[in-house]
Amino acid sequence: MIKKRKMIIIVAVVISLILFAIYLAWPRASESGPSTVEKASGIIELPAPKTEGKMSVEGAIQKRRSIRKYTDEPITLEDISQLLWAAQGITDPEKGYRAAPSAGRTYPLEIYLVVGKGGVKGLLEGVYHYDPSAHALKKILEGDIRSDLAKAAHGQPWVAEAPVNIVITADYNRTTNKYGDLGARFVHMEVGHAGENIYLEATARGLATVSLGSFYEDQVKELLKIPDNENVLYIFPVGHSAS
Numbered sequence: 001m002i003k004k005r006k007m008i009i010i011v012a013v014v015i016s017l018i019l020f021a022i023y024l025a026w027p028r029a030s031e032s033g034p035s036t037v038e039k040a041s042g043i044i045e046l047p048a049p050k051t052e053g054k055m056s057v058e059g060a061i062q063k064r065r066s067i068r069k070y071t072d073e074p075i076t077l078e079d080i081s082q083l084l085w086a087a088q089g090i091t092d093p094e095k096g097y098r099a100a101p102s103a104g105r106t107y108p109l110e111i112y113l114v115v116g117k118g119g120v121k122g123l124l125e126g127v128y129h130y131d132p133s134a135h136a137l138k139k140i141l142e143g144d145i146r147s148d149l150a151k152a153a154h155g156q157p158w159v160a161e162a163p164v165n166i167v168i169t170a171d172y173n174r175t176t177n178k179y180g181d182l183g184a185r186f187v188h189m190e191v192g193h194a195g196e197n198i199y200l201e202a203t204a205r206g207l208a209t210v211s212l213g214s215f216y217e218d219q220v221k222e223l224l225k226i227p228d229n230e231n232v233l234y235i236f237p238v239g240h241s242a243s
């Protein structure tokens with residue numbers, strides 16, 4: 001009888017130890033390891049965007065500044081969700097209208113996210129493509145390419161130092177097919193709208209960014225494996241201000 005009780009205690013202790021070991025090994029959302037939200041397909045669903053914030057649009061316009069010094073503090077998936085939504089998110093799901101205006105609703109812009117090691121809580125370093133209709137990211141490349149991206153941006157150090165860089169490209173054909181030569185002007189106006197939205201959203205969330213138009217386009221395209229039919233127009237390093 002005593003032997004049987006001893007056996008039960010030993011089995012209970014062994015099971016408890018196994019469960020404790022599983023608990024310790026389980027990945028946590030707060031660690032910057034593999035994303036707990038990443039599916040096998042490499043799709044990361046972003047948190048639903050919020051349409052209320054702590055700062056008014058007037059406050060963000062007043063406070064907006066180009067900031068080029070960032071701390072090591074990672075940003076969150078909520079930050080990514082808000083920034084990408086502000087740039088190109090769908091704000092009218094029924095009609096497909098987006099946060100930034102688009103000539104003839106041709107929507108020529110594509111958004112890529114370059115994530116540094118430990119740059120975003122719960123997201124591995126790599127290159128991701130934003131899908132506005134799913135409000136999700138799709139991983140397209142693994143690894144931290146920020147140093148190479150900084151070299152491609154004429155050595156601007158803030159590209160390598162920011163936890164993430166948002167890269168905006170455009171497929172001009174979507175707009176020139178409808179408007180001819182005028183379409184190229186429209187694309188440039190449109191990327192300005194998306195860029196200002198990124199600036200204002202970053203400011204409203206207490207984040208820092210700067211718009212970069214100076215880079216070797218062919219090098220950025222090669223690094224991010226951007227499709228041939230797209231041109232790189234803008235890069236936005238984003239992080240927490242160190243100034």
Ligand SMILES: Cc1cc2nc3c(=O)[nH]c(=O)nc-3n(C[C@H](O)[C@H](O)[C@H](O)COP(=O)(O)O)c2cc1C
Pocket residue numbers: 064065066067068156210211212213214215
């Ligand atoms: C089209 C465009 C391209 C720019 N390119 C760069 C760039 O490559 N590197 C950089 O550090 N700042 C760049 N800037 C940011 C400007 O230097 C900045 O807006 C200017 O100094 C005014 O400061 P503010 O944005 O704080 O008002 C660019 C701005 C624009 C509008």
